[in-house]
């Protein structure tokens with residue numbers, strides 16, 4: 001049978017732009033400094049990349065058999081990129097004001113609206129050209145598709161799976177609110193943390209069992225009892241809670257397969273996820289106003305929004321490459337830049353929509369203000385920009401630092417038992433520590449502006 005040529009697909013029309021990484025090229029790029037990115041790899045800096053007088057530079061004459069006396073001549077061969085700035089090549093002219101590249105806050109890529117996504121086209125003259133395809137901006141919507149109870153070492157949580165109309169990732173929310181197992185909230189107790197989209201009626205023919213199966217139920221399921229939830233169950237009380245009841249504690253956490261699943265000690269991401277759930281689950285003591293009334297204790301409450309923004313948004317593949325560049329001596333920020341990425345490519349729009357769906361962060365819309373667990377001031381700023389009302393930033397001190405210096409944070413020192421329990425969700429357990437972690441934390445403080453008192457292996461540092 002005669003067949004025509006295969007229909008071009010997006011893969012054949014738009015081949016990957018990043019070339020295979022050659023170890024020699026990486027070494028050369030590393031030695032040349034952070035201005036050399038993966039987009040320079042196809043160009044001719046090899047082997048004339050080094051200025052011979054540069055200290056520690058690779059002696060290419062050994063490699064090429066050249067006479068050492070001709071080394072000064074090689075100055076002319078030093079690599080100079082003939083490419084325009086990356087933004088110009090990508091056609092983002094709007095961002096270049098007055099010929100100067102926009103150095104403002106880093107923009108997210110994961111949550112970029114479709115209208116801003118770029119479509120690349122290869123053209124006959126061989127010059128890379130990029131076109132911005134304008135499509136109408138759609139307003140962001142999130143929907144909780146399912147929810148279930150998960151027992152953890154810190155107590156039960158409700159895992160929520162979200163879909164959205166911006167990307168095709170399953171972002172999540174881990175809601176800590178064990179008071180939901182004890183019936184409707186008392187008049188002076190905080191409202192239950194529930195998803196509006198989950199409790200909504202999805203279709204007229206939705207059965208009780210459909211709703212229960214997707215997690216729209218009240219209390220706890222058992223083989224002998226279940227009660228599906230109704231939109232009217234939502235707590236819309238506008239009564240002001242006592243000032244003594246703290247706002248729910250939340251964390252926006254970014255996916256880290258290596259730290260959370262493999263137990264990598266290059267970063268403290270796994271530990272942070274575990275520590276966040278632990279801290280949010282801590283019971284809340286409400287001091288009484290009179291000596292005759294005993295102190296009241298409420299179960300801890302809050303949520304971790306878990307975003308699938310692996311590697312600060314650059315993806316797992318690039319993060320793994322970045323680790324190799326880090327082993328060659330570069331820090332996390334420089335390694336990202338060398339691979340043609342920004343230092344941080346995350347966005348928090350979807351996280352904010354999830355918080356709003358849970359009734360968190362929006363006190364004007366019958367929701368509550370929040371306290372945020374983070375050391376990253378950019379995160380707080382991003383949340384506030386999206387209208388989330390943050391009443392307090394709660395720092396996340398690495399566990400190894402807490403253990404080393406009990407003076408640093410007297411009320412959060414972990415005992416042996418705490419460390420054991422806390423590590424139960426991690427391969428490798430307890431507190432992450434080591435030289436790689438210290439380098440990573442140092443970069444976050446010194447290059448990314450994270451608010452954390454530096455506490456490294458050598459207390460003299």
Ligand SMILES: Nc1nc2c(ncn2[C@@H]2O[C@H](COP(=O)(O)OP(=O)(O)OP(=O)(O)O)[C@@H](O)[C@H]2O)c(=O)[nH]1
Pocket residue numbers: 252253254255256257266267269272309310311312313314319322323332336373374375376379396444450
């Ligand atoms: N590109 C890159 N990403 C990393 C590296 N180590 C961890 N990550 C990612 O960093 C993200 C966590 O971000 P961090 O910068 O550690 O912390 P943060 O979320 O900004 O700040 P905190 O709220 O204080 O934890 C996760 O997505 C990890 O996968 C690294 O070496 N390179």
